[in-house]
Amino acid sequence: MEARYNLKSPAVKRLMKEAAELRDPTDHYHAQPLEDNLFEWHFTVRGPPDSDFDGGVYHGRIVLPPEYPMKPPSIILLTANGRFEVGKKICLSISGHHPETWQPSWSIRTALLAIIGFMPTKGEGAIGSLDYTPEERRALAKKSQDYYCEACGVKMKAVLLPLSSASSSDDKEARELARQISFKAEVNPPGGSQAEANLPKQPQDQPEPASGTSEEDATISSGQETPQAVPSANASRSPRQRRAQQRRVPASPGLIQVQQHNVNGSNTGSAVLIVLLTLALAALIFRRIYLANDYIFDYEL
Incomplete structure (x- = not known):
């Protein structure tokens, strides 16, 4: 053997x-x-x-x-x-x-x-x-x-x-x-085994963002602050791509409130202007009618 x-x-x-x-x-x-x-x-x-x-x-x-x-x-x-x-x-x-x-x-x-x-x-x-x-x-x-x-x-x-x-x-x-x-x-x-049970636990990997979304979108959806961009990554983008990326960043709540306030203010000013113009026009028409009536009265006399 x-x-x-x-x-x-x-x-x-x-x-x-x-x-x-x-x-x-x-x-x-x-x-x-x-x-x-x-x-x-x-x-x-x-x-x-x-x-x-x-x-x-x-x-x-x-x-x-x-x-x-x-x-x-x-x-x-x-x-x-x-x-x-x-x-x-x-x-x-x-x-x-x-x-x-x-x-x-x-x-x-x-x-x-x-x-x-x-x-x-x-x-x-x-x-x-x-x-x-x-x-x-x-x-x-x-x-x-x-x-x-x-x-x-x-x-x-x-x-x-x-x-x-x-x-x-x-x-x-x-x-x-x-x-x-x-x-x-x-x-x-x-x-x-018992030896495996005594081993320290390894930290779990962070979940990757879903397919079709960028890292910035995944961070915003999770409620965390958006990390600063890496210079090397921005340097590789064209000015047009950087402008498009900036437009994708949602506005802050304070900016939204200011914009809403400006819109509301402009709407109020327009309404006041329309009212004033209507009153002026009405006064002008009333004056013309009044003068016309006076002329007819004088002519008859």
Whole structure:
């Protein structure tokens, strides 16, 4: 197998080291890569004691990405157990469903202990989780000992060592690891890691003005003062364009009031002039009629 892979690759070096460490099975777990694929492992774990899975021996697959250990593996159970779906990638804070909680210091052994520690916990609707009754899980635990994996040729009855006095320490480590991983998954914000949550927030970009409007129009519509024009921008405009730009600037409220006052004053003056002209004309007509009447009266006499 070594001739098929680049031994300088960090992932290959790490997996070769872990394969050597996990070569000998224990009374709680065992895992080894397939003969033709270093990035796919088959594992076997014993059900945690004092639980519905006590006495069960469960088999599954671990698929590792080329970026391992910088990215987490995917975990698939192959033995019916009543806690995780068979043949489906399960959702754990140590699996590929939660890369934000994965730590490169974790290993395949960490994943095996996490599976053991997570089995007695509630599924709570997570991807690949099941919430079978205790009776169903106990029945599946007994049935699991007869499972045989055709892909790797492992029999559940013979793969793990018999339980020993050292098993209690492994059980305690599995429970503690599951508690720590669950806690880390809860405190991390959704959609980001704890490190991302501690990063300072970046200021949001200011919204750009709508299409078809200038910066001056956008500033006036927002109620802010119009910034002074940049000399270089004005210098590039022709006198005609600058005059057109000045005409676009709306008049201030004080200027509008002065203009309205001037208009009102001119209207009032015009009305007074019309009245005076009308009175003068009326007086002239009256005078002419009066003089005409006097002339006719004198003529008759």
